[in-house]
Amino acid sequence: MLNCRACLWRCIQALDVPTTNAHRLRQRATPAFGYGQQRLLSIRRVRAVEAKPTNLTQVERLSRRGREPWQKSAVAAGQKQRERAVLRRSTTNAEATFNLSKLGKRDPSMSVSDWERRKKELRHLQDPLELATFVAKELRKGKATEMLQLVRMASHSMQCVVSWNHIIDHYLAKERVNDALKVYNEMKKRAQFPDSYTYTILLRGLSANAHTSGVLTKALSVYYSLSAPNSRVEPSIIHTNAALRVCARALDMDALWGVAGKIPETGPGAANKITYVTIINAIRQNLLLNAPIGETEEEAAARKERGIIEGRRMWEDIVGRWRNADLVIDEDLVCAMGRLLLVGSRPRDWDDVLSLVEQTMDIPRLVPRLGTSVRQEAALPFLRAPTVPEQSRFDDDHLAPGESSMRGDEFLSLVPQGVGGAVSNPLSYTQPSNNTLSIVQEACQKIAANKASQEYWDLLTDPATYKIVPDLNNLHTRLRNLRQKRASAAAVKLLQEDLVGKGIEPRPGTFRIAMSTCVRDKNNHNSLKHANQILTLMSKTLEDADPKVTAMYAELATAFPLAKGSDLVDALTVLNPIVRSIRLQLGVGGLRKGGDGVGAVYLKGEARQDAIAALRKIYGVYDRLLFSNLIAEEQKPPFMVERARLSAFIQRIMFKSGQKGELAKEALHKEGSAEEVDLHGYLKEEEVEDVAEPKGQSDSIPVWKKQWTRPLEGRKHYDAKVDIHGST
Structure with a gap:
């Protein structure tokens, strides 16, 4: 009858009638209703009785409602406050007792107040x-x-x-x-x-203090204590990397290989990328810094060869783990291996850097591999490496006993594994950045791939491909490639657009590389003009002129085979403010760098000698202009005055440096004495102080530039005379 839940619910709703008839329903209730309905009615009645208590006094009602007068009194509030204070004090005393009861006796080294x-x-x-x-x-x-x-x-x-x-x-x-x-x-x-973090902090701190005496022994003692039977901490790869770093900085390869030999092949303690980077950099530093005294060129090449072979074998293990997805290769690891190859003595090692970049970064080689038929078919020039020993100019056919693979095969691009459509390629290629750009440029410089150097530069710096923004180090490597190519015009363009134009602050070494490019390109008709632009950029960007750059420029102006009179005059015009800057740096007639930081930097030691050598080379530019027929005789007096002033200044500086005046004159005049110079009508040393620039002359244009005027016919006459006859 009441089999469904809906029917039962409608029956229960029908029972919801006034309580006056409830007893009738209870009396007439049949077993069909069951006991659930009867219980429902009884519960409702009991709750109604409880909700309406009877016969309660007023005090009981106030107590039940929480409105007793005592609860609102100040006495109750005070008792509650004292109760809380007692509980708080008891808790604090218990904690203090727990924390301070076991201190024991005071250490005698501590004062009572401490x-x-x-x-x-x-x-x-x-x-x-x-x-x-x-x-x-x-x-x-x-x-x-x-x-x-x-x-x-x-x-x-x-x-x-x-x-x-x-x-x-x-x-x-x-x-x-x-x-x-x-x-x-x-x-x-x-x-x-000590826990694992204790040993990590200790080993890393010891590596940061590797220059302190005895640190390596202490670090190895701490590291090997992790492997003791009673050690509570198991050594991890983090501890191993820290210990390897101490060995690498101490240049102790025996200790490094001893630690590396205990690294497990698999598991949480297996080598990671930091491990390989540390070991490869240690091999490179050992090859460069741990050269025995009196080592010959052949011995040095053999020692580098052993280090390169160790790195190549390690790279085979790295590539195998990378291919199995057990290791992630990043740019630091790739560049560490690339810089190790650049230290090698064989051209094959340098060329393999480009194969390494192709293998790990999926950047195609822009020049064929060295020694392949494709490279010969491309008609590229042969690599000339006179500094390479004779036994290292040819590739060996093995890396280890029993192996017959060609040298460099470990850097070939990896082929995806699988058959047909089931090809798995779990390789994750590395994203290149500035470090990669530098090693690629250095490799191209080593193998004399000038065209590939430009192509790599355009590819990696292109905003549509890798979007690498060159930094100062990248620009230096690029300038070295341009110097090798004798591209002085490209060097000036690089300085103007990529360096000064983009707000990169250059260094004196930047202009040294650029100026050496012009010196190497001296047979170019425009090399001196490009050198003028570089020297002008240096004057605008550097606070103090660099003496080495100035010396190279003066040497170029002196030895420039196509120089005309106007070229030398322009060169001396550019050098005039440079001479003033160098004089201030030498501390004669100018401000020295004092406590307020005002004035030019005072040169000392080797830098001071470089500045004096630069002034002597500038003196040679005056000699070439005055002892030749590049300008007319009536136009030489202004240059004679400046030459005499510079001569007197150099002699004073050399005299204060401890050299005699005769030695200074002998250094200045390699082909004649001071008396022979005076026969030509030049000013003597005591007459130099009477010669000065007109008052109010504040611009950078020298006096001779304003006084030197001649008709165009005379210039053509003397230039043609020099070009045809050479001298009169």
């Missing part, structure tokens, strides 16, 4: 995290001794390893290696067992 201060601080530092935060904050204020006292006291009642780690890290950052190791040993004696 003991009481540490107790007050420790009273409010109940949690190890709060203690570690407080210790780190106070260590930044330089309170190392106070925090060490606090941690010692706290070690009696809690495990505060993190606080001990902060103190060890602080001492290592302050180059206090012995104090850090003492703290490390002390924490173990106080049952504060």
Whole structure:
């Protein structure tokens, strides 16, 4: 009858009638209703009775409602406040007792006042995290001794390893290696067992202080203690990398290979990219810095060959793990291997850098591989490497005993594995940046691939491809390639557009590379004009003129085979403000760099000698102009005055430097004495001080430039005379 839930619910709703008839329904209830309906009615009646209590006094009603007069009195409020204070005090005392009851006796090295201060601080530092935060904050204020006292006291009642780690890290950052190791040993004696972070902090701190005596021995002792049977911490790859870094900085390859030999092949302790980068950089530094005294060229080439072979074998392992997706290769690892190859003695090593970039970054080679038939068919010039030893000019046919693979095959592009459509290629190629741009340019310079150097530069800096913005180091490598190509015009364009035009602050070395490009390109008709532009850019961008750049420019002007009289006059015009700048740097007649930082930098030592050599080369430019027929005789007096003034200045500087005047004159006049110079009518040294520029002359145009006027016919006459006859 009432099989469905809906029918039963309608029957229950029908029972919802006034309570006066409820007893009738109960009396007439049949078993069909069951006991659930009867219980429902009884519950409703009981709740109604409870909701309406009867026979309650007024006091009971106030008590039930929480409105008793005592509850609102001040006495009740005071009791409640005292109760809370007692509970709070009891809790604090219990915590203080827990934290301070096990301090023991005071350390005799601590004063009573320090003991009481540490107790007050420790009273409010109940949690190890709060203690570690407080210790780190106070260590930044330089309170190392106070925090060490606090941690010692706290070690009696809690495990505060993190606080001990902060103190060890602080001492290592302050180059206090012995104090850090003492703290490390002390924490173990106080049952504060070092964790994995303790060893990481300790080994990394020792690598940061690798220049300190005995650090390598201490680092190896700490690292090998991780492998002891009673060690609570298992060595991880992070600890291994830190230990390898200490060995690399100490240039101890035996210790490095001893640590690397214990690295497992698989598992969490296997080598990662940081491990390989550290080892490869250590091999490179060992080849460059650990050369034996008196080593011959053949021995140096053989030693570099052994290092390159070690790196090549390691790269085979790296590529195998990369192909199996067990290792991620990044740009640091690629560039570390590339710079190791650039140190090699064989041209094959330099050429393999481009194959390395193609393999790991999917950047195609823009020049065929060295020694292949494609390179010969491309009619590229043969690589001339006179500095390479004879035994290293040809490739060997093995990398290890039993192997017959060609040298460089480990850098070939990888072919995806699989058959047909089931081809898996889990390789994740590396994104190139400025470091890659530099090694590519250096490799192109080594193999003399000038065209490929320009193509690589355009490809990597193109906003539509890799969007690399060249930095100062990239521009330097590019300038070196242009110097090799003798492209002085391209060097000037690079300085104007990519360096000064984009707001990159150049260095003196930047202009040295650019000026050496013009010196190398001296047979070009426009090389001196390009050198003028470089020297003008240097004057505008550098605060003080660089003496080496000035010396190279003067040497170019002196040895320029196609120079005319107007070219030398223009060169001396550009050099005039440079001479003033160098004189200020030499500290004669100008301001020295004082406490307020005003004035030119005062040159000392080797830089001072370079400045004097630059002035002597400028003196040679005057000699070439005056001792030739490039200009007329009546136009030479202004140049004679400036030459005599420069001669007197150089002699004073050399005399103050400890050299005699006769030695200075002999250095200035390599082919004649001072008396022979005076026979030509030049001013003597005592007459130089009477010659001065007109007052109010504040511009940078020299006097001779304003006085030097001649008709066009005379210029053509003398230029043609020199070009045809050479001299009169």
